[in-house]
Amino acid sequence: MPTRKKLPQYERRVVAFIDILGFKNFLGKGGDASFNTIYNALAELQDRFAKPMQGWSTGAKKALNINTQALQVSDCLIISRLAEEKGGVQSMLFDCAYAIHTLIRHGFLCRGAIKVGEMYHNGNMLFGEAYVRAYLAEESERLPIIKFDSELFDLARQYPAPSNEGFGSWEENFVRQNCKQLMTDTYYLDYFTDYDDRFGPGEGEASVHYHALRQIIVNGLALGKNASPYEKFRWAADQFNLSANRFQLPPI
Structure with missing residues (x-):
């Protein structure tokens, strides 16, 4: 009998779901100016996130638990990383801030949510409860923010970057610097x-x-x-x- 291929499994991942606000109305304007604005904004995001692990050696990715995945579809950007990545929370918040400010330069605000949980994400294939929760949290939010739960700070403390090994509390305080509390246990990136x-x-x-x-x-x-x-x-x-x-x- 042929050997059955072993299937991958869910991983504990941090996932950000980001939606560009006003995108559909902008599309409705038509014309070259509208096309160029949208194209340039998405092209810049693609340049940043199309190959998120480029430049890392296999050994470094294994040592730091790096397995970053990103997918951009129409007006949505999805980024996920292993929850155990060393310095991963700091990197994820930087990625989200990069997306926010890139879109501002092109005339857009965005809205999003970051969640932690079980998820499979490899290239164009992604599914899992963490993704569903991030999607629903973004969909239900009325404000133009990228929000997340306080457990992200716990992850930052638990898995600091190698340069901060043994100083998890310092890393937690560092990532808190550009975050603002929205409500109990909920924060957002203070892009202002x-x-x-x-x-x-x-x-x-x-x-x-x-x-x-x-x-x-x-x-x-x-x-x-x-x-x-x-x-x-x-x-x-x-x-x-x-x-x-x-x-x-x-x-x-």
């Missing part, structure tokens, strides 16, 4: 203040970037109070105003 820390060379560069964010919010509010997205843009405006002076920008 983190650009200097994660990407910008200084506040001058950050001011340019946050000017683009300001314009997205202003355009959203211009739709009027009766428009369905108004609430999320009003919330974003309030958050923006908390740090507008830091970047020498007028409040909304």
